[in-house]
Amino acid sequence: MKELILDYIKREYLDADDAGDAPLTADTPLISSGIVDSFSMVSLKRFLEKQYAIRIPDEEATPQAFDTVTSIVGLVARHLPKTGA
């Protein structure tokens, strides 16, 4: 899941001239560092909802919850249907 989300963020938010900057990891701050502005966060939310067939309530789609890929993975996991016993 991490790789998939990282790939989407790179494609959706990074520009070609960002290539020389420090590589993006699961713990890179996204919103607090300005890589993703909170206004543009909506497309990431829509991607996650479509990709994982979940619905993230607006009150949970906070800049804090979206600040790193690690925290995003946690958010998605909480909404995935429980499987198994």
Added chain:
Amino acid sequence: MAYPAAVRDAWRAELAGIREKGIFKDERFIHSPQAARITVEYPAGAPLKEVVNLCANNYLGLSSHPAVVAAAHRALDERGYGMSSVRFICGTQDVHRALEEKLTAFLGTEDTILFASCLDANAGVFEAILGPEDVMISDRLVHASIVDGIRLCKAMHDTYKHCDMAHLEEKLREHQDKRVRVVITDGVFSMDGDMAPLDEIVALAEQYRALVFLDDSHATGFIGRTGRGVHERFGVMGKIDILTTTLGKALGGASGGCVSGRKEIVDLCRQRARPYLFSNAVPPPIAASAIAVLDILSATTARRDALEANAAFWRAGLKDAGFVIKDGDSPIVPVMLFNAKLAQEVARDLYDEGVYVVGFFFPVVAAGQARIRTQLSADHDIPMLERALEAFKKVGAKHGILGLDKKGIIEKYGL
């Protein structure tokens, strides 16, 4: 009266935090009319100082132009000071109608509606025409007032990378299921001074059946051969569905803005746009002066031509001196310093050398993109700009940044 001490303390702590971060905005007192050369008291209580002003939006030098001031005086005598009313009750005078007609003709649109500011125009237009079945797709660097307008509207919103047409096309494809798609962009981007590729945007909008929204506040009056704006520059006049712009920059610089474009959109704004319905009519002297400005600009291109020449001289001068500047061909020329503290120090040193500029840094621009935004005016002259260039060179040398590229400046000062 209930202003609890705890609340006061909390807000005081917030203000202290802003100061600690070094991003507290101090206002400087100007003791002269707005012009290329102004008299400034800074810091408060310091002796007055005459400086070259390189940070006003007074692109055409009309803010204190005698013909503009005279038109305001005349209207003050003949139509009074204020309307004490919104437009639809008893706030519409002949000057308002005349100005809206002049703007329509100047911008090459179908109709125009005035607002108290362009911020109000941007805040009101989306909500007036769009609903949940529509989508607004905006460039990621559009002005803050557009962001506010989008937030007030119930339509879905999405963004595309700055001026990235492939990304915009991807988004237009993604949203083909919506009733109305609106592509939203600034004409000239205020922090970078670059222009939206409006011909490509219009072509994509036609291909994917989308409307085009353009905020041309940093272009109306001087971009394009006859100064009509970025739509003239890219040969797409008549193809912009919603054009917002301001009277508060090149067009006299007082206040006021408008939505200009398709007739039905303008009519809906007159019926529904909340900032239009619930705030006063533009004062008569401002409306009359804006008419005088449009008459000047329709008669001659001398001012926009002078501005263009000044901007070209300034860009070349800064580049030759070894500064990193953002490329473009607008009169907004950002001098890139990347480090916020460096930007503030350079601005302060330039003031000591008689040049008034301001440092911009996060959150006004992206982190690590601190800069000094210089803005040219038709009222600057070459000797004035030559002296300002000498000041830039002196301060640049003091900080050891002349000839350094982005990497060099970051290595020296960090981000």
